[in-house]
Amino acid sequence: MHTPAPPLSALRAFEAAARHLSLTRAAEELHVTPGALSHQIRGLEELLGVKLFERKVRAIALTAAGRQLYPGLQTGFGHIRDAVASLDAAHASNILVVSTSPGLTSKWLAPRLYRFSDEFADVDVRISSSFTNANFETDGVDIAVRHMRADPAPDPALEIEKLADIALIAVCSPRLIEKYGAVKNVGDLARFPLIHDESISPRVQAPNWSEWFAAAAVSGVDLRRGLHFNSADHALDAAGEGAGVLLAHDLMAYDDLRTGRLIIPIDLPLRAGRAFHLVWPKGRRPSRAAEGFRRWIKNEIAVMDWSRIKRAAASKNSAR
Amino acid sequence: MHTPAPPLSALRAFEAAARHLSLTRAAEELHVTPGALSHQIRGLEELLGVKLFERKVRAIALTAAGRQLYPGLQTGFGHIRDAVASLDAAHASNILVVSTSPGLTSKWLAPRLYRFSDEFADVDVRISSSFTNANFETDGVDIAVRHMRADPAPDPALEIEKLADIALIAVCSPRLIEKYGAVKNVGDLARFPLIHDESISPRVQAPNWSEWFAAAAVSGVDLRRGLHFNSADHALDAAGEGAGVLLAHDLMAYDDLRTGRLIIPIDLPLRAGRAFHLVWPKGRRPSRAAEGFRRWIKNEIAVMDWSRIKRAAASKNSAR
DNA sequence: CCGACAGTTGAGATTATCTCATGCATACAC
DNA sequence: GTGTATGCATGAGATAATCTCAACTGTCGG
Secondary structure, three states, X not given: OOOOOOOHHHHHHHHHHHHHOOHHHHHHHHOOOHHHHHHHHHHHHHHHOOOOEEEOOOOEEEOHHHHHHHHHHHHHHHHHHHHHHHHHXXXXXXXXXXXXXXXXXXXXXXXXXXXXXXHOOOOEEEXXXXXXXXXXXXXXXXXXXXXXXXXXXXXXXXXXXEEEEEEEEEEEXXXXXXXXXXXXXXXXXXXXOEEEEHHHOOOOOOOOHHHHHHHOOOOOOOOOOOEEEOOHHHHHHHHHOOOOEEEEEHHHHHHHHHHOOOEOOOOOOEEEEEEEEEEEEOOOOOOHHHHHHHHHHHHHHHOOOHHHHHHHHHHHHHOO | OOOOOOOHHHHHHHHHHHHHOOHHHHHHHHOOOHHHHHHHHHHHHXXXXXXXEEEOOOOEXXXXXXXXXXXXXXXXXXXXXXXXXXXXXXXXXXXXXXXXXXXXXXXXXXXXXXXXXXXXXXXXXXXXXXXXXXXXXXXXXXXXXXXXXXXXXXXXXXXEEEEEEEEEEEEEOHHHHHHHOOOOOHHHHHHOOEEEEHHHOOOXXXXXXXXXXXXXXXXXOOOOOOEEXXXXXXXXXXXXXXXXXXXXXXXXXXXXXXXXXXXXXXXXXXXXXXXXXXXXXXXXXXXXXXXXXXXXXXXXXXOOOHHHHHHHHHHHHHOO
């Protein structure tokens, strides 16, 4: 049989009450009610066999025994708090929370992150995907990749750095060409099923099929038909399955184009007037992980070889 | 809404496991099962978002995060343990446990202890009253006042110091004299009701009424009659209420004699061959409190004024 | 004089902690 | 090579600790 050590929660209750000389303020600190602390301390006094506080009606004062016990507890709990906080801080500097859209995450960022992790093995990247912009103050986000105007208005709270202009390009599965025949001009797409990616334009005015055909001076194409998606990755997957021709962000289509899953039936990129940007809070010096992420993503953009993509995609359009 | 601090019990589980590098040994120290610690530590890892141990099949090793967290916790919990132990030790040196009989406690020691507490304000005296001798090894007793032979055999384990020889004296309430008439000789007590205190003699041969009358060369007194008590204080209280004449320890009757509640109808003290002794364990240097108690009780015995008691008690025997 | 404040207390609700039994994968002894 | 022992993990359920809530008490200040 062993003599029970006093419960740690009771010792913590005593330490906080002794530091504040107030059960009410100690309770606030520990997120409990004053009644809970009163019970804890009373139980501790019974266990130890000494009075730790002298009760006045609206105040408490340490007894000699309480004054004797308190300093060691204060030091002890201080060390424990510091040890946990230090670990939290060290751990936090190794977490990078990136906010971006689900489409970009799925179709471009996720397939590349292994190269970031190779370079920053100690950084734990957390992707926060959502259709809305993250709030840097409340969402615990370090840095964001946002789809914005190519020349966005300055934001007093944000640093904004352009990564890549966005062009809209028509993409489809090679199997669609085999089914509907080669595409020699924009008008030939009139006989193809269309896919609409509505995630591009719901909140901001962005070009879609209508502008694309107009840019090619082609009219009379029935644009009401075809599949509609509200997520770019789902639209791209449908296109890859041969569901139709999709007007897509060139960046997001890049990997499917490189693998040949998608081709460019007509090389008519439409400048969207929009771009992907890196965004982070002004005034907050980016952490080492955030700074590394910034350099890494700019490099990933820089090494994309569009000319090779265009050559391979065009040759597939006419191949039989 | 606040971020919960890790539970202290989980931190303690981790600290002990880290110190032992064994859940089994840490569980033994904390008096729980290894399963409990496993759950605690797993929960802590989830809360903190880091792995603290690397599990091998039959062993655990600290991870980098675990090595980072451990030292601060070890220091912290060390301070807490030391603070509690230091209070326990200080508290123990201010507690004095005195073992004695209930009769002596009630009729002699308790009425005087306030003078000891005045002199040793920081000492908390605990009287351990029982009819049997305390065991110094198991009962947590520091010092004892025992009723023993006047010249006890040495005990290799105990220090024994005589306080006062015991004499047996007849005592009764003055109202008994009023009721049954003055007592001129021992024979006159034959017509008085008798009180027998059986606590004096159940385990050791001690004189009683039979020896007392024989010492006065009086025979033929019916000693079967009268009240019997197995506690000296109850017998003295009955005598004080006028229930009869009691053959009592002079020391225990002292206060009632001094206040006049009791008188000595016939001044015939019978040497009992017994004495009160202070007893404490040999080899154990008495604490400051025990040493103080020893000096105090010897002084209390020394200042008892028997001659004044005898004069007052005798004058009351003949007063009408 | 009355309302606010801080601590206390008991009863009951809630949550944390623990035990127990089973499983897994070695390590060790024969 | 095989069987047993060992240490850690895990889930389910039991137990104990902790907490909330409401009512009370006695000051303090307006």
